[in-house]
């Protein structure tokens with residue numbers, strides 16, 4: 001896409017970068033993996049988390065209940081035009097793409113599938129990074145296709161932070177592998193380490209020299 | 212102003228140019244989706260930036276045709292959300308049955324799958340012959356397809372399953388004739404459907420309707436445009452007329468919420484109140 005890399009000038013205080021949102025993409029094996037990651041967060045987690053999990057188009061709200069039971073944060077299905085709030089997990093509804101607007105509200109669309117998927121991880125990541133820019137953390141978990149790899153490219157380009165599940169710990173390794181092949185990622189972590197790493201990143205920020 | 216802000220400015224100017232030159236108004240659509248599609252077109256045309264696209268747009272009408280197709284998302288299916296049609300049969304049809312003559316408006320009907328689905332329901336409920344159906348879209352290309360009523364056979368398995376879940380009473384194959392790779396919807400379904408061009412962003416009130424169906428169109432609009440369209444629907448509905456939205460759409464956060472009572476909340480089926488609470 002035709003945007004030059006951002007000068008890393010905003011959100012920095014004393015060489016520490018503050019993150020403002022986390023986007024997570026998961027597919028095959030993702031429900032369990034998401035539960036593990038989200039269980040690391042306490043109720044005062046100070047940023048929003050936006051999730052795309054590939055699901056059958058007619059699935060009900062099983063995923064929401066499942067994640068809510070494992071997580072101290074509010075977990076809800078994303079509503080159209082909803083204002084994004086800290087400490088809330090927003091999950092894309094089945095059969096809709098989830099997009100982030102630059103005024104930090106959510107949009108849903110029935111645009112064609114991307115990477116055979118609706119919701120698509122790329123669509124969430126690519127729109128979220130225009131809103132949050134370098135203050136975004138993108139997380140790619142287990143999955144059996146390459147969705148998310150375009151999204152992480154744009155996150156890289158605009159200076160965000162990328163965490164990928166170690167394919168060796170993933171139920172399906174194609175999705176994390178595709179992300180790792182697409183760009184230089186910041187961390188490749190075993191599933192259990194991802195949640196704690198995110199907590200640390202959010203609470204302490206990240207040294208600019210780390211990036 | 213950094214590069215992303217500059218690009219957003221270019222995008223705003225492009226939509227302004229589309230409106231001023233071609234009359235299509237996308238200025239109040241939700242931005243993220245529009246931006247994604249414009250950037251895809253940019254890559255496909257190998258253009259350096261949106262300003263270069265602006266030039267093409269202004270001097271090449273063929274290019275505008277392609278852009279318009281990018282900007283109008285026509286994804287649809289027959290009996291999408293089968294439970295919605297079930298709710299129509301159970302909660303709306305009984306009230307419509309009381310009326311001597313019915314007018315129904317499908318706004319944003321795309322290639323017509325939704326219109327033929329509803330026509331089938333009306334037929335099975337014995338209301339078809341006293342109904343006039345208006346089906347509109349801003350996109351002439353999809354309207355032509357809708358008029359033909361020709362659909363790819365590859366979808367038929369899913370449509371048949373949807374039809375059955377939606378309370379279908381016949382064999383779905385009664386409603387079309389199958390050819391090599393497509394099906395043609397039965398002529399008798401088309402008899403009372405009038406397809407025509409109407410843009411919800413720029414055109415006005417449309418008759419005195421008993422039911423308006425506008426599904427998966429409003430999610431593409433910003434709040435201001437949504438409110439404009441709700442006002443249009445309010446003025447186009449008779450008292451007790453029904454408004455049916457897509458499963459992720461709602462009148463509740465609009466300025467016209469008070470005008471509409473819930474009929475089936477989960478399926479986003481509303482009814483215009485006799486006495487406008489908002490006046």
Ligand SMILES: C[S@@+](CC[C@H](N)C(=O)[O-])C[C@H]1O[C@@H](n2cnc3c(N)ncnc32)[C@H](O)[C@@H]1O
Nearest residue numbers: 283284287319321348349350410411412426427
């Ligand atoms: C995603 S489709 C929905 C089709 C169908 N109602 C359904 O739910 O399956 C959206 C349709 O709305 C049409 N549309 C978008 N903006 C419009 C406008 N301003 N006026 C009329 N139609 C519009 C598009 O051309 C497209 O055919």
